[in-house]
Amino acid sequence: MTRRRILIDTDPGHDDAIALLLALASPDEIEVLAVTTVAGNVPLERTTANALKVLELAGRTDVPVVPGSRRPLVKDLFTAEYIHGKTGMDGPELPDPATAPATGHGVDRIVEVLRAEPAGTVTVCTLGPMTNLAAALQRAPDVAPRIARVVAMGGGVFEGGNVTPAAEFNIFVDPHAADVVFRSGVPITLVPLDTTHRCLSTRDRIERFRSLGTRVGQVTAEWLDFFERFDVQKYGSDGGPLHDPCVIAWLIRPALFQGRDCNVTIETASPLTVGMTVTDWWQVTGRPHNAFVTREVDADGYFDLLTERIGRL
Ligand code: BDR
Ligand code: CA
Numbered sequence: 001m002t003r004r005r006i007l008i009d010t011d012p013g014h015d016d017a018i019a020l021l022l023a024l025a026s027p028d029e030i031e032v033l034a035v036t037t038v039a040g041n042v043p044l045e046r047t048t049a050n051a052l053k054v055l056e057l058a059g060r061t062d063v064p065v066v067p068g069s070r071r072p073l074v075k076d077l078f079t080a081e082y083i084h085g086k087t088g089m090d091g092p093e094l095p096d097p098a099t100a101p102a103t104g105h106g107v108d109r110i111v112e113v114l115r116a117e118p119a120g121t122v123t124v125c126t127l128g129p130m131t132n133l134a135a136a137l138q139r140a141p142d143v144a145p146r147i148a149r150v151v152a153m154g155g156g157v158f159e160g161g162n163v164t165p166a167a168e169f170n171i172f173v174d175p176h177a178a179d180v181v182f183r184s185g186v187p188i189t190l191v192p193l194d195t196t197h198r199c200l201s202t203r204d205r206i207e208r209f210r211s212l213g214t215r216v217g218q219v220t221a222e223w224l225d226f227f228e229r230f231d232v233q234k235y236g237s238d239g240g241p242l243h244d245p246c247v248i249a250w251l252i253r254p255a256l257f258q259g260r261d262c263n264v265t266i267e268t269a270s271p272l273t274v275g276m277t278v279t280d281w282w283q284v285t286g287r288p289h290n291a292f293v294t295r296e297v298d299a300d301g302y303f304d305l306l307t308e309r310i311g312r313l
Contacts, residue, residue, distance in 0.1 A: 004123050004148075004251050005031045007113055009068070009106070010244075011040030011128030012050035013084055014091070014227040018220060018306070019127055019244040020051065022252075024058045025309040029252045032060075033113055033122065036068045036106030040128035040173055041080045042088030044070045047128070050089045052097035057216060058313050061099045068106025068132040072174035080169060084227070091226030092219045110136040114143040123251065126152040126181075127244040129170050134177035137184050149187045151247045154178065155264070155277030156193035157293060167275030168193050171266060175275040179266040188291040190264060191246045192277065195257065195294045199246060200239035201228050205303045209310060216313040242306075249302050250294065256301045259294035263287035 008023060010016045023030050035055070037048040048067045055061055071077045084090065102109070110132060114122055124147055126133055137144055154170035155178075161167040171178045182188065201224045210221035228240035250257050263285060267276040279293055 003029060003031055005033055005117065005121055006123045006125050006251070007034055007036065007110060008032060009036045009038060009110070009124065009126045009128065009132050010051060011038050011042070011047045012054060012089060013041040013047070013128070013244065014089055014223040015242055015244040016041070016127045017050065017054045017089055017223060018242065019248050020054045021058055021216065021220065021313060022245045022248045022306060022309050024060050024063070025312045026248070026252055030248070032063050034109055035063060035065045036109055036132050037065060038068045038106070038128045038132050039070050039077050040170065041084045043077070043079065044068070046088045048101050049097055050087070052099050052101065053089070053094045056097055056099060057094065057219060064102035066102045066104055066106040066109040069135060072129060072131050073134060073176040075174065075176070078173050089223065092222035094219070106132050107135040107139065111140040111143055114146045119146040120148050122146070123148045124150045125247050126150065126154070127247060129174035130177040130181045131174045134180035137180055144184050144186050147186045149189060150181060151189045151191070151250060153191045153196065153244050153247050155190055155279070157277065157279045157281055157295070159193040159197055161276070162193060164275065166267070166273040168277070171277055172275030175266050175268045179268050182264050182266055182290055189250060190277070190291045190293045191250060192293060193241070195297045196241045196243040196246055198297050199242045199299050199302055200237055201242045202239040205239065208303070208307045212307070212311045214311065214313065216310055220310055245306055246297065246302070249305055253301070253305055256298045256305070257294045258296040259292055261289040262291060262293045263289055264291045264293065
């Protein structure tokens with residue numbers, strides 16, 4: 001398998017944190033060139049501090065963390081402390097970061113990396129609102145054809161939304177950014193709620209992380225203990241959906257996922273459905289395909305992969 005060189009754009013967030021760990025624990029398949037942060041689950045200062053904490057936990061302070069956008073392109077910022085707690089990663093006690101963010105702006109870093117690396121070799125993974133990537137595409141349209149692929153967690157097809165009946169959080173927070181990305185012509189893989197809602201952090205799965213007997217395994221279990229309580233109340237399920245690591249898992253082991261090529265168009269105007277990923281799953285519009293959209297996932301295989309990789313850290 002060819003090793004993917006990736007940028008991770010993220011708003012940690014418990015599930016973002018576990019996605020970062022999965023990527024850092026998989027050096028045979030993935031090289032993380034930089035982490036850029038965005039306001040989303042919590043404001044930018046906290047998502048940046050949280051990214052630094054995760055890299056320190058993983059012993060990977062060589063990876064730069066570059067703070068990006070403080071607010072969406074057009075809308076006011078909407079955050080999710082009601083899910084992730086005040087810090088954005090409530091649960092286990094982690095020390096304040098000892099390392100500092102890199103200088104510069106995350107949007108500039110995305111442009112710089114895409115211009116510096118050979119065209120078609122860098123994959124951009126978005127785990128939060130797509131503000132930074134959209135701003136990069138607007139500022140430097142020449143980078144679009146240089147991106148190998150965008151792999152994004154966001155949206156919902158048959159599953160609807162988790163913030164409104166129509167909209168998933170990442171797209172709802174910055175629908176105008178998502179609209180820019182989905183119109184950009186860059187190949188996209190979209191992992192929507194249809195997939196992530198099948199990836200439940202059940203008690204058994206959490207206990208497997210805990211029983212790794214490592215600090216990282218313990219912290220992962222404690223993050224999930226905290227994160228799942230909201231979804232368990234909301235959905236009445238055994239465990240909450242572990243969304244963002246699906247993006248990294250798709251890169252490492254795409255056979256865990258099934259989906260199809262579709263047209264995805266983002267609703268930006270309607271008060272009722274703003275942030276909806278209008279997905280032509282049944283190919284009824286004739287609009288050109290712009291995304292591979294996942295649906296089915298081997299959830300046991302996904303958690304096996306996560307447990308094995310997090311056990312390496
Ligand atoms: C997405 O929203 C955030 O709260 C999670 O980190 C994930 O990226 C799920 O809707
Ligand atoms: Ca996220």
